[in-house]
Amino acid sequence: MANNSIATQRLMREKQKMELNPSDTFLAFPHNQNIFEWHFLLFNFANDSPFKGGQFHGIINIPVDYPLKPPAIKFVTPNGRFAVGEKICLSFTNYHPETWSSSWTIASMLVGLVSFMHTNEKTVGGLDCNNYQKQVYAKKSIKHNLQNQQFVELFTPHFNKLGIQQNDFQETMSQQPDFKANLLEKGPEEQPEPNINNNVNNNNNNNNHNAVRKWLVLLVLLLAFLLLLIYIIFGMI
Numbered sequence: 001m002a003n004n005s006i007a008t009q010r011l012m013r014e015k016q017k018m019e020l021n022p023s024d025t026f027l028a029f030p031h032n033q034n035i036f037e038w039h040f041l042l043f044n045f046a047n048d049s050p051f052k053g054g055q056f057h058g059i060i061n062i063p064v065d066y067p068l069k070p071p072a073i074k075f076v077t078p079n080g081r082f083a084v085g086e087k088i089c090l091s092f093t094n095y096h097p098e099t100w101s102s103s104w105t106i107a108s109m110l111v112g113l114v115s116f117m118h119t120n121e122k123t124v125g126g127l128d129c130n131n132y133q134k135q136v137y138a139k140k141s142i143k144h145n146l147q148n149q150q151f152v153e154l155f156t157p158h159f160n161k162l163g164i165q166q167n168d169f170q171e172t173m174s175q176q177p178d179f180k181a182n183l184l185e186k187g188p189e190e191q192p193e194p195n196i197n198n199n200v201n202n203n204n205n206n207n208n209h210n211a212v213r214k215w216l217v218l219l220v221l222l223l224a225f226l227l228l229l230i231y232i233i234f235g236m237i
Contacts (some may be wrong), residue, residue: 007066011035014106026110027158028060036062038071039154040110042117043162045138050131051117054079054138055162057151060106063094067102070094073113074125076148077141080134081117082125089124090116 011030018028028040038060045051057076063069072087072094082088089095092104092112122128129137142164145151155162 004064007062007064008035010067011038011062011106018107023107023110025114026107027155027161028106028110029154031154036064036066038062038106040106041155041158041162042110042114045114049118050134051079051081051138052135054141055145056141057145057148057155060109067104070097070100070104071109073109076151077144078137079117079141080129080137081127083127086125088113088126095124 012035015029025044026040026042028038031037031039040058040060041055042051042058043055045054055077056079058074059076060071060073062071070093073090074087075082075084078084087093087095090113091099092109145155146164159166
């Protein structure tokens with residue numbers, strides 16, 4: 001419980017410090033319902049960077065005994081350097097607690113993350129894409145983010161800083177069949193509506209078959225009666 005309190009106090013101080021001295025290359029803040037889940041956005045890459053124009057959303061999961069132990073970091077936005085949804089192996093992540101130092105902060109980790117993105121060093125969670133592929137991801141990143149409801153909810157207050165116009169958001173949403181409906185769990189598979197014309201035709205066919213059967217029964221009974229009558233008449237002669 002004590003560690004939890006220490007971690008919370010430390011995270012609140014880091015949050016306040018970043019609010020007082022905002023970065024021009026990243027945004028980072030805790031989820032409003034969980035101070036141990038931080039969301040970050042890397043943006044404003046240099047002109048000579050293959051990630052120029054890209055805006056990459058990620059999540060930092062912080063342990064309750066932070067800063068004694070390192071966090072886990074993963075990306076939400078495809079970027080060509082790290083796989084989406086996979087924990088990244090870096091010297092300041094939970095893959096390497098032996099190299100972790102409590103002097104690391106969320107801000108310094110994000111600076112280090114950007115620096116590592118521009119290397120070709122292989123690591124767990126890393127990808128091997130060329131610069132052209134990274135540029136393609138960068139160009140598609142904003143549209144991808146705007147299709148993510150969580151991103152929109154968290155980062156809308158920062159759209160001006162990110163250069164995202166309201167019409168960009170509306171245009172992206174107009175290309176989606178149903179922005180909110182896509183996020184809902186799928187219900188039971190819908191059954192096709194019955195074809196009324198087919199039902200009517202089927203009923204008519206059944207009625208016709210029943211009428212034929214009745215006439216056949218009557219015909220058989222009539223023949224049986226005639227045979228019985230003939231037998232009686234010839235039997236009396």
